[in-house]
Amino acid sequence: MVLLDQAAKLDAADPLNRYRDRFVPNEDLVAYLDGNSLGRPLKATVDRLRSFVEEQWGGRLIRGWDERWLDTPARLGDHLGRVVLGAAGGQTVIGDSTTVLLYKLIRAAVAARPGRTEVVCDRDNFPTDRYILQGVAAECGLRIKWLDVDPAGGVTVDQVHKAVGSDTALVLFSHVAYRSGWLAEAAEITELAHAAGALVLWDLCHSAGVVPVELDEWGADLAVGCTYKFLNGGPGAPAFAYVRAELQDSLQQPIWGWIGARNPFEMGERYEPATGIRRFLSGTPPILGLQPVIDMVELIEEAGPAAVRAKSVQLTEHAITVADELLTPHGVRVGSPRDSDRRGSHVTLAHPDFHTIVRHLWDRDVIPDFRNPDTLRIGLSPLSTSFTETTRGLIAIDEALRVVGGAH
The missing domain is CATH 3.40.640.10 (Type I PLP-dependent aspartate aminotransferase-like (Major domain))
Known part of the structure; x- marks a missing residue:
């Protein structure tokens, strides 16, 4: 898929990508998109x-x-x-x-x-x-x-x-x-x-x-x-x-x-x-x-706060770009500022069927954060989250909405 190829190129060029190995692995995980609620543990912490x-x-x-x-x-x-x-x-x-x-x-x-x-x-x-x-x-x-x-x-x-x-x-x-x-x-x-x-x-x-x-x-x-x-x-x-x-x-x-x-x-x-x-x-x-x-x-401190912020901006920009391509046709609305100077490290997406699909996503090890009445927060922690992981998570949301849309 073109989107995954693009994400792989972004990961290859990412100077912080190597820090992902510092976190405790989860082999079953497809995409963890909730770092703004609970960060992943570091191996050093164990x-x-x-x-x-x-x-x-x-x-x-x-x-x-x-x-x-x-x-x-x-x-x-x-x-x-x-x-x-x-x-x-x-x-x-x-x-x-x-x-x-x-x-x-x-x-x-x-x-x-x-x-x-x-x-x-x-x-x-x-x-x-x-x-x-x-x-x-x-x-x-x-x-x-x-x-x-x-x-x-x-x-x-x-x-x-x-x-x-x-x-x-x-x-x-x-x-x-x-x-x-x-x-x-x-x-x-x-x-x-x-x-x-x-x-x-x-x-x-x-x-x-x-x-x-x-x-x-x-x-x-x-x-x-x-x-x-x-x-x-x-x-x-x-x-x-x-x-x-x-x-x-x-x-x-x-x-x-x-x-x-x-x-x-x-x-x-x-x-x-x-x-x-x-x-x-x-x-x-x-x-x-x-x-x-x-x-x-x-x-x-080791990675550098400025570099962490730079990747946060890249990740959220990427998430919005992918959401515009995959999710906007389903009627999904971006509920976060598009200006990166006015945006933190999560992107909010809104759709009336999100309350229906969130459990489906969690059961498949795709973990965004749901907030009533109709929003998913895509929380992107720069040192533990890759562009590929972010893309896979958004593709899974697209697939779940297709299933819901077909049921309608």
Whole structure:
């Protein structure tokens, strides 16, 4: 088939293609197109986890906390910040879930803007972001200003300019929209919010590891992101939080736990927060869950973030080209920006029969991600996904739609 021949040529010319051998193989897999939900594991992680259990956990036991574990959330946070987030040291920490970290930072941000009664978010933001924001608004007596966005796009600079004002305490947006893949103009939006005196919190779940992030350069205040998507940390891997250095000692996060205390092992009667980024931790860090993230950050650093982004753009361009040729005749609509400057690392396709064929695809080891009511997200992780794999997956969608169309 011509499309597969073209894909093979793209793979042959791809300087990152060799990194696919670094991931745990799955001989039955035809196409994994859901890296934006759960990244594939690295071979190095298999070895790291075995070594950790046998040598550190089994060998050092409780001594591991004093020897190396206690500072892992901040040490790995610094590495992640430098390689992936455009963040200088001392501003990023890893621990808790995305949900918990969102609550901590939203609650701290609105408390830091007393007298302001409004928070701004878009209606198409990820459910957790919206739900946590609703909970904090109810808890603190705040009003949410909801922005309506194009389902195939996302929040624009013009919308934010019209929405923020003297009552705005915080704006919360996703850098890459989870549904459409829209890539927000983060620096410009941050500047607008600051001009109104508001703080800005960026959700980086769908951008960290595949899209350039420059938190320090943007002047961002706060950010949260997960590590199980393009950072390949595994199911339920802990999330990260970024807090700009100048804000750290003035923000008070609401979940006071012993690890975030000034001296955790003093076991003092009253809570005294640590200085710096560690004050945003709460409970005992999930050290075992942090191990896979170490490997993926190292791999991104080795491959080069710019090269990863370049392949992400190529993969999504290729997916759109193939979808236009194979799937548009079925009535499939591309629900992502066609401008690569405004697109993350997944392509959303829409068709009313997708809810019918997704189980058919999964049963045949073609794995896209379905989102109600009628969309498939083609999530393309540049270091583990080839052009041939992407093409095979889209061909399988074409074949499944032909079967459904024949049944009609």
